[in-house]
Amino acid sequence: MPDPRSNKPTQSSIDPGAQANLVVGIVFLAFMGQMILNPIIAPLSRQMGLREWHIGATISLAAIVLASLSAYWGRASQRVGAKRVLAAGLVIAIIALSAFGIVSYLGMNQVVGGVGLVFGVVITRGLLYGGGISAIAPTAQAHLVTHAASENGRVKALGMIGAAQGMASIVGGVTGGVLAAAGGLLLPLVVMPVVMVIGLVVLLVSFAPQSQGQLFAKPQRIRFTDPRVAPWLATGLVMFLVFSSVATIFGFTVQDRFALSATATAGISAIYLTIMGVTMIIAQAVIAPKTGWGAAKLLRTGLTITLVATVLIWPTSSHALLVVGCIVLGVGMGLAMPGYNTGPTLKMSADEQGAVAGIINANNGLAYAIAPLASTALYGWNPLAPFAVCIALIAVVVIYAHTAPALRQ
Template sequence: MTGPTHGTAPGAPSSPPQIALLLGAVFLVYLGQMTLNPIIAPLSREVGLAEWQIGVTISTAAVVLVLTSQFWGRRSQSWGRKPVLVAAFTLAAITMALFALVSHLGMIGLLTGTGLFALFVLLRGVGFGSAIAAVPPTAQAYIADVTDDEATRVKGMAGIGAVSGIAMIAGAVVGGVLAVGGLIVPLIAVPMLLFAGLVLIAVRLRREPRHELIERPARVSPFDARVWPFLLAGFGMFTALGFIQVITGFIVQDRLGLDARMTGVLTGAALFAAGVGLVVAQAVIVPRSGWSAPTLLKVGAPIAVAGFAVYAVDGGPVLLFAALVVMGLGLGIAMPGYTAGPTLLVRREEQGGLAGLTTATTGLTFVVAPTLSTALYGVWAPLPIIIGGVIMAIVAVFVLAHPRFRRPPAPPADAGA
């Protein structure tokens, strides 16, 4: 890698990396998000919003994430990780506290219709979307900065995926269990979790010395020959995921014939199943396999395709949960290949821009997929699952066929834009 190990200037004293603390920040922001996921479908029906309006809300968050991720990724290298994360967690905690208040007013009938929908979009979409956009690229850029070989970097990027999966499991449990006390309970818990993350970052995270920062981090083009095949594979994977993620609550409610409260509980259980697959993949399989980034993509994508195929079948709760475990396993194996692969091909001053670009690529998939999937679900319930499975199959063929995933990566110093 170009640049000194651990992001320090030559001859400067090296501080121990704080990877675990950065992963803790990623865990808490995703835990807040995932705690909300089991109740978002029943919440929409409880306050009188249509399925497509929830899809638009999630898509708005994705648009904001796409527009701001590269900015946050580069600022994490020029301002430092701590200022970026403090700002992100502060904004997230405030917007989700207001979202809980607005949801409560919607549930008791004091806010309805267009006004309620607009506040959902503003708070959950714009506010929370811009806040969470800062966290993954900051963590990814940091891990790329303090690791200098493929095996260590893949493990570090898998760590981000693993804590995301653990957050999915924990959020499914927390959101589902708290929903037993009413939908407002998990809504109150989310800003409290985000405030805990803010305290953790403010108290424990070191600020980098000025010599460790990069005054003008470089932009990375999505058409850069070094990275676009990875971005295209990631775009396909997360588009496929986007087609089924938001509708899971509706699938659980409609296939199993549940009321709003039990839908929250059982959707939590379904997301728990997906999270188990993800964590097994990224905490056990990926670190122990020693596979390269391209190999992870080539192994994980076909497994995910199998999960989509099973998920399309209405065969009761056991088959539904099994499909989510398989999907989580496949995507969990493939995702570190997507995030770690291009970092091995770019220079240190490009890592922040690249981290923002991979996060933006992920977010871009949620601009259209949630809205389109919820609309298609209203036409025919299996349709968004089938489309997601076809997209995932195209990704599997692409990573098996493209030369970028067959030859070893060139050193960063030799790679051109």
């Protein structure tokens, strides 16, 4: 029985569903703090006097840091507890975003410039922020997976994490644009760390720490080449390379194929990407769990639909075809992602779940570090080239997913 003199909940009194929802909420707030920056990053960088590649390098560095540290954070969450690791990641991200806001203010007012400004942006938004945010997703995944009793339960839980990230992208983007329009470019920079502070307070007040019996003194490590996870990781890497490439060049291809102004391109691209994002959220959070399919079938089906979508998005002069392509891509990725995230966890023991969560997120970070540079380089060479490469890559992965024994079980 709980001690009547204590207000702390015992393990038996904790509602697992409420705790899971809280973890998903923390993921949403953490990534929303990041996504608020997206609509203002281009004008902000130009007002600071930075070149486009400076921001590209910063974002790629953040992805590289995320890929490097995800496995560490995943194992740490099983050693010291999810609450401590989530709190540490949020604190680091809050410090990083606050420092980035200060650096941006100094740059916009010409107090700092040149190499010093570039290093300030790279260190705060790239290195430090990447290190903090890399703790969130693997810790959330490891925590939810170890508390899910079935494969479908894991599909549902990991689909909710993906949906939270997708919703954060949409809400954060809209919020950033509205804040910038209402109060200038500095207002979103102030709000970003505040959003994460809210998440930190909610975590510290409401999230129950794990008992010692749920922790491991030495969580196991996993290699990318481990045969239990390698087929899933290889497939997921290509899947995210294709998706990230399409997202990166989307604005360029919309402007070029429809001969739009910069302002019109931003508005129309936002509409298309919002449609895609909402569809993906619905597919992950609602459709995937209701199918009752296992992880492998979800992955195979989602990849096949993604192939069709990539063909539909091929540059044409048809807005209708592009809308259909965005909807189909949202459905395809929304089904494939829960399958991809769940599959590698199924053959792992309890003390390996932190490592596998970390390695999955590291794999995703690697794709997002490579795709923007590669896709834009291909687009600059020939606007059709990145689409042709993406179709070829996803076609190969679809064939592999339907023939590899590990992805058919």
